[in-house]
Amino acid sequence: LPAYFRYIRDNWFNLFIVVLILHLMFQKDITIRFQLHDREAITAAVPAQPSPQQTSAQVLPTSLPIESESNDRKDKRLANTFSNLTFILNSNYAKQKxxxxxxxxxxxxxxxxYVQHYxxxxxxxxxxxxxxxxxTLAQGLLExxxxxSRLARESNNHFGIKCRSKCRGCTCRNYTDDDIYDMFRVFTRPLESYRxxxxxxxxxxxxxxxxxxRTNYQAWAHGLKRAGYATDKRYAEKLIRIIETLGLDRYDS
Known part of the structure; x- marks a missing residue:
């Protein structure tokens, strides 16, 4: 029994992350409409929040809302310093920092x-x-x-797909330097990059x-790394951690 409590004490933050993910997955009212006959018909609808009611804070002197807005901007700037994957790839980071x-x-x-949408x-x-x-989902999330990412937002490229030497009719864009081998594909829609x-x-x-x-995601992750999909030495490890943290293997059945 003492060992059990020691485990909880030493891993409480990791356990909290798991509970938080489960809460977000099952408590959020997210509906998905998906039509198999139309590859483009993938939409995710999140219900709009109810209209805010007037509170006492809204009738206070204007200096208070201004201070609140300043704090909101500060929090937003702090949030923008982290990748969306930061706390998945390093579950102890939030606790440490x-x-x-x-x-x-x-x-x-x-x-x-992102997972619900794709x-x-x-x-x-x-x-x-x-x-x-x-x-597919783990690579999309990571890449x-x-x-x-800028590549995803500006070029609808969710997988870091580069231009092939014999890519006829392809539109490409350079996001790093003038080296032709750093030219990345530009897609009109994200689903084109998925295909x-x-x-x-x-x-x-x-x-x-x-x-x-289809169910051996660990072997696939290591196989992609060995085949040279990415230069990151931890690429396979990252894919596996994303899959296991978010439970993405449930989509493999």
């Missing part, structure tokens, strides 16, 4: 909203190409910072991964 729980919740909620397309890729939906990602993972370089099956 005393990050307000509201920021942790905001970032986790951004990741969950899980349908990931499952289509799984059925048509044999790629685990969990892998695009849950859709918030291109599926095509990429069935190319000669990655097609051997299909033998791993």
């Amino acid at each position: 005393n990050v307000p729980i509201e920021i942790v919740e905001e970032k986790l909620n951004n990741c969950l909203a 899980y349908g397309e990931a499952q289509i890729a799984m059925r048509e190409y044999g790629i685990p939906a969990s892998i 695009s910072n849950a859709g918030a 291109e990602h599926s095509v990429l993972l069935t190319s000669k370089r990655y097609r051997h991964l299909n033998k791993l099956g």
Whole structure:
């Protein structure tokens, strides 16, 4: 029994993160409309918040709301210093840096909203190409910072897909330097990058991964790293942590 309490004491923050994710997943009223016959029909609707009621704070002298707005801007600037994946990839970071729980919740909620929006397309890729939906979602989250990266926002490229040497009719853009090998694909819609990602993972370089099956996400993660999808030495570890923290493997069935 003492060992049990010691485990809770030493891992309370990790346990809190798990509970928070479960709360956000099951308590938020998020509805998804997905039509299998139309690949474009993937939408996520979050109910609008009720109109705010007037409170005593709204009739106080104007100096108080101004101070509140200043604090809000300060909190927003602090939140913007963190990636959406920061607290998933390092569950102890918030505790170590005393990050307000509201920021942790905001970032986790951004990741969950991304999953809710794109899980349908990931499952289509799984059925048509044999790629685990969990892998597609984890790569999308990691490569695009849950859709918030510049490449995702400006070019609808959620997977860091680069231009091929024989890419006819492709639009490309350079986000780093003048090296042609750093040219990235530009897509008109995010779902186009999802389809291109599926095509990429069935190319000669990655097609051997299909033998791993749809439920072995750990082998897929390590296989992608060995095949050179990314240079990050921790790429496989990060994919696995994202999948297991958010429970993305439930979409593989």
